[in-house]
Amino acid sequence: MIVYRLIRQRYQDTPLSAQGAFLVGGRWNPPGYPILYTSATPELSLLEVLVHLNPADPKPAFCWVVLEVPEQGDTVQAVDLTPNWYETYQYRTTQVHLRAWLSQPSCITVQVPSAIVELSANYLIHTAHPAFSDQVHLLDIVPCRVDSRLLKTAQ
Numbered sequence: 001m002i003v004y005r006l007i008r009q010r011y012q013d014t015p016l017s018a019q020g021a022f023l024v025g026g027r028w029n030p031p032g033y034p035i036l037y038t039s040a041t042p043e044l045s046l047l048e049v050l051v052h053l054n055p056a057d058p059k060p061a062f063c064w065v066v067l068e069v070p071e072q073g074d075t076v077q078a079v080d081l082t083p084n085w086y087e088t089y090q091y092r093t094t095q096v097h098l099r100a101w102l103s104q105p106s107c108i109t110v111q112v113p114s115a116i117v118e119l120s121a122n123y124l125i126h127t128a129h130p131a132f133s134d135q136v137h138l139l140d141i142v143p144c145r146v147d148s149r150l151l152k153t154a155q
Helices: 019-024 042-050 088-097 099-103
Strands: 002-008 035-039 062-068 109-113 121-126 137-144
Touching (some): 042 062, 088 099
Antiparallel strands (some): 002 035, 062 137
16 A cells, blocks of 8 residues: 655655654654654645644745555544544544554554544554564655645735
């Protein structure tokens, strides 16, 4: 299966680093777990990053990381999560939902719904899984031109 990850261009030399998620955590993992956040499509990966940008900051340079990962994995359905799981204040509940997998990854990937486009999927990749280096393949790193209309500040 092909998945996409959008990273800042300055990190393109370490495209499989999960250092950011390890240090800061995210919607699906608290700090201390090395998870790569990827998406089913390049468009979704762009949206997932843009929602976190401050439009007043300088426009960063990005690139897509294209990965091939195993088809097998677990799936988290939105209906299995708490109401309003997609809200920022719900990070703790989504992190707890994957506690067992985060501690002892039984598979490399877990499919989760996107909080932005619930009908689409994101894929979490656990870099501490024993087969990570054998089964996750970097296919390409492609520059990403972000249309400036997506970064407009509110007037």
